[in-house]
Amino acid sequence: MLRREARLRREYLYRKAREEAQRSVQEKKERVKRALEENQLIPTELRREALALQGSLEFDDAGGEGVTSHVDDEYRWAGVEDPKVMITTSRDPSSRLKMFAKELKLVFPGAQRMNRGRHEVGALVRACKANGVTDLLVVHEHRGTPVGLIVSHLPFGPTAYFTLCNVVMRHDIPDLGTMSEAKPHLITHGFSSRLGKRVSDILRYLFPVPKDDSHRVITFANQDDYISFRHHVYKKTDHRNVELTEVGPRFELKLYMIRLGTLEQEATADVEWRWHPYTNTARKRLCAYSRTFLLPLASNQPDWFYLDKLRFLLQFAFGCRDKHHDHERLPPYHSAKSQLLFMTTSGLKTGFHMGGFYTLPNPATSSKCSLASGSGHSFLMLTQRKEFPGF
Template sequence: MGVGSPSPHRNWVQNPPPNPGKEAHQRETYQAFDHLQQLFHDHCNALVAKQPANDLEVIRRAPATRTVGKSWRKRGPRRRGLRCASGIQRFSWTHVEVALRMLRREARLRREYLYRKAREEAERTAQERKDKVRRALEENRLIPTELRREALALQGSLEFDDAGGEGVTNHVDDEYRWAGVEDPKVMITTSRDPSSRLKMFAKELKLVFPGAQRMNRGRHEVGALVRACKANGVTDLLVVHEHRGTPVGLIVSHLPFGPTAYFTLCNVVMRHDIPDLGTASEAKPHLIMHGFSSRLGKRVSDILRYLFPVPKDDSRRVITFANQDDYISFRHHVYKKTNHRNVELTEVGPRFELKLYMIRLGTLEQEATADVEWRWHPYTNTAHKRVFLSAE
């Protein structure tokens, strides 16, 4: 090695050999840091959503610069805080840990719920297969072709089944376990940039559901709406859509895990269209559910009736959901007794028709990932002949 030749050790220090393991570890570290930073910002937004309006302001300071020698260097962004009536609350990594625990808990509860749903669906499918074999044996008919290979095994398992245990536990026990114990908390909002008629319709829906609250949509995203509703204990989120000023869609999303039902609105008549109606009663109404005899019909009936609290016996307010040919007619009345035999009905409004076209198992922001429980297929050859909400 000559006098002017560079040292091999120096070259190795300046240009170290590639280390794939170290690079992968650094890449994973950067990804984890980015994920924690996103969780931190989401947690900040959740804290902001919990605070009352005009009482809290998020402080965001731009990165400052300072002179070091003769060169300019950027100083990192200052700490982020909340300015409220009590002063400034600073965030630390403790808040990130709290956010991580909250997300882990929500993910765990969601996994447990999906596991129970999967087990229930498997048990229901097995029970339907056994019922088909039982009916074929009782009526002395041929066993269905798809069940002939396992007919003997199904017949053997029928000996251990007894009557009276159908429908005891199902997903309704998990989704609506507090129904009848605690009053539902309903939040009503609209699509973005609503017209004046859609705002009127949202106000009238607020009068339909006792204790409901209406929220202006503004520029809020669906995910932010759902997170704010979960943080404030909202049980159901209703979103109304329109087309050229006419309400055409209603989404009912049950929180925190679902389901989410999608309805089409038609023949909408609002209270604002009828003069001299007076004030609407806000008492807890009695419900009339008519024509929901199929399994899907009972599912839709549960989604709709659990939006209302338990009424008192002396309530004079009645709300009707009447199904006919899969069109659900909504009517709102109050009644009074004229004598010991006759009752006088007065329609309060609004009135409209609902047409179900989809049910998803998740909440509203999980539209891209949630499983579809049921979907209406209008372009099949027998779509105009079939009814789904009634067994007739």
């Protein structure tokens, strides 16, 4: 039995690897085709293989779903058979975590809840596979507050790891009444990317196909990578109006990892996606931002005490003129980044007046505070150059 499961697992991973390679080639073909149709330059990284890709485009037909195969899809039986969901907790759960697990059991129709006890993860997964469970949900806590949710699809994966926040349970609301356990209608909003569709499939296939007359609605709304879970029931007050009532629970989900394996294969399964601070490759590039402030002084001779008193005012100007630099502070004029420079009035002709200061673009390489003087006038010149993620 173990050898058979290992063989099936290897075959599944091989098919997924083939699909990923085919998807990469298909994306390159689409980029070349788009460049040719729009009469644009072919991307630099594709120019060596552009002729081969263009030749293979002649054999591609329109329609279909690309390289995605329903045979190799983990959710090929979705909609044909109702999912069988098992919910459990981490070891030694608190009373609030037990209550949250009970409420999740009512959210998913036909779900079952199992006390964790001293069972290991491997034993739980093997028992679920033997009993035909399609999804295993594990909730975690920190000092009585639910903070984590793991959704593991059986028998081969994937496994999605979520962070829970802003959890409001039904037990926290008095006199809420009973909750409908009918099969709900689902609303998924904001899952437009390929990763979003992947996460949407993981979440929506936890629910069976509803009936048309069901008055229960569950919403997964993605906003800034935070997935809001809301649970409502509705009733028609007349032929036009509908009354919507929230029945709870409610919480926010934040995805931080997807693995291709099941829960017990955490150490060996490949990571399909992982959150990190620079997930969006377009934001890895930094674009420079530079600006210079020129403040007219009272006399030709610099009064450093006078400049020191004005420094606070200039800090305020630098910190509030731009939304990306709300808390920026300038270096003192005697620091290593400060320099004493002299300019002629011809260098100030490109400046323009803004809020009592004179500003002009300056391609400086760092922030600096310096003095500009010429033709009987002195100016305090402060240049700030800041790199921030591009958009």
